[in-house]
Amino acid sequence: MPSGDQSIELGRQKARPGRRSAGAYPLLVGVVTLLLVTNAVTGLALYFAPEINGLLREDNTTLFTAYEQRITELRLEVDRLHSRQYAQMGDMNLQMHELVQQQEVLSEQHEYVRALTEMAREMGVGRQDGTADTMTTGSVAAQPQAFAGDTALLAETLVSMQEETRMALVSLSDAATLSTNEIVSGLRGIGIEPELTADGVGGPFIPADGEPGSIIDEANAVADALARYQSARRALLNAPIQPPLDGTATITSTFGNRTDPFLKRAAFHSGIDFRAATGTPVIAAASGTVSFAANNGGYGKMVEIDHGNGLTTRYAHMSQIGVSVGQTIAGGQQLGLAGSTGRSTGPHVHFEVRKAGSAIDPSRFIAAGRTLAAYLQ
Secondary structure (H helix, E strand, O other), rough: OOOOOHHHHHHHHHHHHHHHOOOOOHHHHHHHHHHHHHHHHHHHHHHHHHHHHHHHHHHHHHHHHHHHHHHHHHHHHHHHHHHHHHHHHHHHHHHHHHHHHHHHHHHHHHHHHHHHHHHHHHHHOOOOOOOOHHHOOOOHHHHHHHHOOEEEEEEEEHHHHHHHHHHHHHHHHHHHHHHHHHHHHHHHHHOOOOOOOOOOOOOOOOOOOOOOHHHHHHHHHHHHHHHHHHHHHHHHHHHOOOOOOOOOOOEEEEEEEEEEOOOEOOOOOOOEEEEEEOOOOEEEEOOOEEEEEEEOOOEEEEEEEEEEEEEEEEEEEEEEEEOOOOOOOOOOOEEEEEEOOOOOOOOOEEEEEEEHHHHHHHHHHHHHHHHHHHHHH
């Protein structure tokens, strides 16, 4: 068994390793701390080193430059798309503006056409199916926004309106020309050559700004045709082609040589006799001016009308005269009443047509009147 001194020595030996362990731990902590501090200092040195710092900044600048360049490219693309959109919208707006202006001009032209159509109707010229009265005007101008999304539809509508108008104008021009030709032909058959002047037609002037053959050209052609028709119809109204009695009247004696009813020998009859009861209205064969209205020997009570161009008509054996010298007469207007005054065997109307003072056959005029009766209405 160890003595006391030995026990103390053994305890000291056991205690020494513990002291060594306790002294090693602070050393280890110090070493680790030193390493960490060294690494931090080294990192900071590296970061703030001019070469490394420049490299890092260069990398960041490159990234930022690329990013900014991409943003710039995107902005340019957006601007380009906007510019294209604005350009397209500008083109569309320009097209719409031009089309609306064209439609406004077309509407003005339609008003001119309507005036011509109304004039033709008043003259008795026009299509029987009424096509000229159904032209579309103003619908596009009134609501152009309805076509704002489709300029092609607006353009097509305008073309359709132009074609419709042109067809109506061609129809009017043809109708007026055919009517004029028929009247002129009928008048020439009785020795009347009408002067076809260009007066009596009006309306607003619209300058032609289109291509040859435009609506205005067609409208001007219609205006000329209507002017010719009006001149022909005026000549017709002054031509003594209506019989002196309304309705169907029986001819009792024709124009030319005949047996005189009183002397019973050959004699020249200067007119046509129509059977008529006393008091039957006697009417004018055409418009004109009363040049005589009184008793005239064998004619009895007689009215004479001057129709111009050297043409006059006489209405004899009347029982009563209802007009006076100098009075303006319209065709078909009542002049007086039939009777049997003067050299007459009974109630009737003696009707004469004279040219330059010489009697001519009235039957040709009456026949022409039957052919051209539609134009006398």
